Amino acid sequence: MNYYSLNDPSTKVSFKEATIRGQAPDKGLYFPEQIPTLPEQLIRDIDNISPEELAEKIISPYVGNTIPETDLRRIVAETINFPFPLVQVTDSISSLELFHGPTLAFKDVGARFMSRCLGYFVKDKNQPVTVLVATSGDTGGAVASGFYDVEGIDVVILYPSGKVSSVQELQLTTLGKNITALEVSGSFDDCQRMVKAAFADPDLNRALFLTSANSINVARWLPQQFYYFFAYQQWADKEHPPVISVPSGNFGNICAGLLAHRSGLPVKHFIAACNANDVVPAYLQTGAYTTKPAVPTLSNAMDVGDPSNFVRILEIFNHEFTSLKKVLTSYSISDDETKATIRNVHDRYRYLPDPHGAVGFLALERYLQKHPGDKGIFLETAHPVKFYDAVEAETGEKIPLPDSVSHLLGKEKQSIRIVPEFSNLKEYLINS
Numbered sequence: 001m002n003y004y005s006l007n008d009p010s011t012k013v014s015f016k017e018a019t020i021r022g023q024a025p026d027k028g029l030y031f032p033e034q035i036p037t038l039p040e041q042l043i044r045d046i047d048n049i050s051p052e053e054l055a056e057k058i059i060s061p062y063v064g065n066t067i068p069e070t071d072l073r074r075i076v077a078e079t080i081n082f083p084f085p086l087v088q089v090t091d092s093i094s095s096l097e098l099f100h101g102p103t104l105a106f107k108d109v110g111a112r113f114m115s116r117c118l119g120y121f122v123k124d125k126n127q128p129v130t131v132l133v134a135t136s137g138d139t140g141g142a143v144a145s146g147f148y149d150v151e152g153i154d155v156v157i158l159y160p161s162g163k164v165s166s167v168q169e170l171q172l173t174t175l176g177k178n179i180t181a182l183e184v185s186g187s188f189d190d191c192q193r194m195v196k197a198a199f200a201d202p203d204l205n206r207a208l209f210l211t212s213a214n215s216i217n218v219a220r221w222l223p224q225q226f227y228y229f230f231a232y233q234q235w236a237d238k239e240h241p242p243v244i245s246v247p248s249g250n251f252g253n254i255c256a257g258l259l260a261h262r263s264g265l266p267v268k269h270f271i272a273a274c275n276a277n278d279v280v281p282a283y284l285q286t287g288a289y290t291t292k293p294a295v296p297t298l299s300n301a302m303d304v305g306d307p308s309n310f311v312r313i314l315e316i317f318n319h320e321f322t323s324l325k326k327v328l329t330s331y332s333i334s335d336d337e338t339k340a341t342i343r344n345v346h347d348r349y350r351y352l353p354d355p356h357g358a359v360g361f362l363a364l365e366r367y368l369q370k371h372p373g374d375k376g377i378f379l380e381t382a383h384p385v386k387f388y389d390a391v392e393a394e395t396g397e398k399i400p401l402p403d404s405v406s407h408l409l410g411k412e413k414q415s416i417r418i419v420p421e422f423s424n425l426k427e428y429l430i431n432s
């Protein structure tokens with residue numbers, strides 16, 4: 001399977017090259033040349049196959065011959081070595097919990113898969129690869145945990161001092177080994193500017209093999225299809241497939257779901273659940289796609305004003321607005337509605353959603369009111385404890401700490417403080 005750049009369909013690269021590069025040199029996103037059709041037998045017999053085997057069958061056409069079967073099997077097994085339970089919340093709504101991974105958010109799957117593929121691809125290089133990434137919070141933890149102890153790869157994470165939550169900071173700074181956290185006395189934008197300058201610097205690129213672990217990387221995007229297959233595997237009424245509601249920001253996760261559906265996975269309908277950042281809901285209403293600066297909300301991992309992956313969704317639908325509208329509905333949910341939903345779901349159904357999951361729940365409920373008889377699933381993309389201040393304010397109850405968090409609390413933060421200047425980052429990278 002080859003991948004082309006959405007800016008220029010004539011440039012083709014392998015899965016290996018697309019993973020190492022992240023983005024095409026013309027700045028386009030990579031897209032698979034064909035979307036595979038899964039055997040009907042696989043869908044019919046989905047109850048009788050293990051999650052590992054299922055995941056391997058889904059991803060293997062995309063990886064092609066760039067990773068041998070036995071290595072791919074190991075990579076997939078390590079990627080999904082935690083549960084993805086489907087939990088019934090109301091008569092018609094279930095939650096697919098994607099927060100049982102090491103950093104308590106769904107990004108763990110993409111980060112774990114990408115780190116292991118990259119580790120495989122650089123195995124025979126005699127020079128280590130340096131993954132450089134700027135984070136505003138969630139991505140850094142998933143990348144740090146995903147790449148921890150992967151041989152041949154050093155990870156350097158830049159984060160804005162004092163601007164990430166305490167849990168997020170501990171997830172970034174307590175691992176050690178091949179993970180280094182640079183604590184920048186500046187903003188997230190400063191961190192991002194310094195990382196960009198590093199990728200463009202000739203001295204650094206001579207001295208080091210630099211790459212990024214950006215969320216548009218195909219090796220982070222494609223394994224997110226697994227969630228939708230795991231949802232269907234656990235769905236009792238196979239004759240009536242679920243409506244699936246996906247809390248969306250950069251639209252990578254839902255784009256993977258639409259890809260899975262195009263490959264043959266039965267899904268009744270998709271809902272893109274957005275917060276106040278409503279570029280896509282407005283587009284589906286009016287047909288006009290207008291990007292805007294992001295506005296801050298309670299579900300901050302979805303505060304995106306120009307979703308990078310939406311262009312991949314358009315490509316799946318051949319840029320046909322009417323066929324897209326048949327499969328996808330989108331709602332914008334306000335912060336007040338998000339808070340009321342956290343309270344309501346907790347008080348009425350004894351289930352505790354995080355702010356992102358609450359957006360997904362309410363969008364689904366809204367759709368089901370118009371389509372009585374349908375049933376659905378919302379993806380619960382983060383553990384509520386990651387946003388405990390917002391959630392506890394609504395319920396008035398303390399959220400018990402999961403083991404992965406309480407275990408972090410006793411650990412010592414290790415970070416290197418730098419000022420927000422590129423020369424400082426360069427000096428660190430050259431001398432380390």
Ligand SMILES: *Cc1c(COP(=O)(O)O)cnc(C)c1O
Nearest residue numbers: 248249250251252253301381382
């Ligand atoms: C990243 C993230 C999202 C948004 O996912 P996209 O693929 O960017 O649409 C939703 N919820 C949580 C908790 C996230 O961390």
